[in-house]
Amino acid sequence: MKIKSILNNSALIALNDENQELVLIGKGISFQKHPGDRVDTTKIEKEFICGKETTNELMELLNEIPSRYFELTEVIVRHIRRKLNQIINLHFIVRSYQFCHRKSRGWYIPRFHAAG
Structure with missing residues (x-):
């Protein structure tokens, strides 16, 4: 290639x-x-x-998307795979960037907590 x-x-x-x-x-x-x-x-x-x-x-x-979001996402994905043994895809990278981008602009982002 x-x-x-x-x-x-x-x-x-x-x-x-x-x-x-x-x-x-x-x-x-x-x-x-x-x-x-x-x-x-x-x-x-x-x-x-x-x-x-x-x-x-x-x-x-x-x-x-700045490269630091790819690197941050990779750390998160590795952690999730270790803990939950699930596969994460490119969608997560894009959503992570969008979340951080909105937060940096002061947009309201609700917090969600797992039930239980």
């Missing part, structure tokens, strides 16, 4: 051997990399194969 474009240190767009675009996410997967470089497949944590229009929308969204 070769890197097509860098989104941030933790996300990139790559082309596989069939020339399909993939969104790859993993801690440091893009660090000190450039378009045309080979992807370090040991760093891939999430892989998404998308249609062209979906890839463009996802790229725009991922470009807006």
Whole structure:
């Protein structure tokens, strides 16, 4: 796989051997990399194969999210997997960013507590 474009240190767009675009996410997967470089497949944590229009929308969204949210989310996901043994997806990264973004703008965010 070769890197097509860098989104941030933790996300990139790559082309596989069939020339399909993939969104790859993993801690440091893009660090000190450039378009045309080979992807370090040991760093891939999430892989998404998308249609062209979906890839463009996802790229725009991922470009807006600072890399610290990917790193924070990865820490949270690892903790949840250890405690609950559940799989978490990209949706959680986006929601985490949206939550922090709204909170930083002073928007009211209700608190929810687990029953029991």
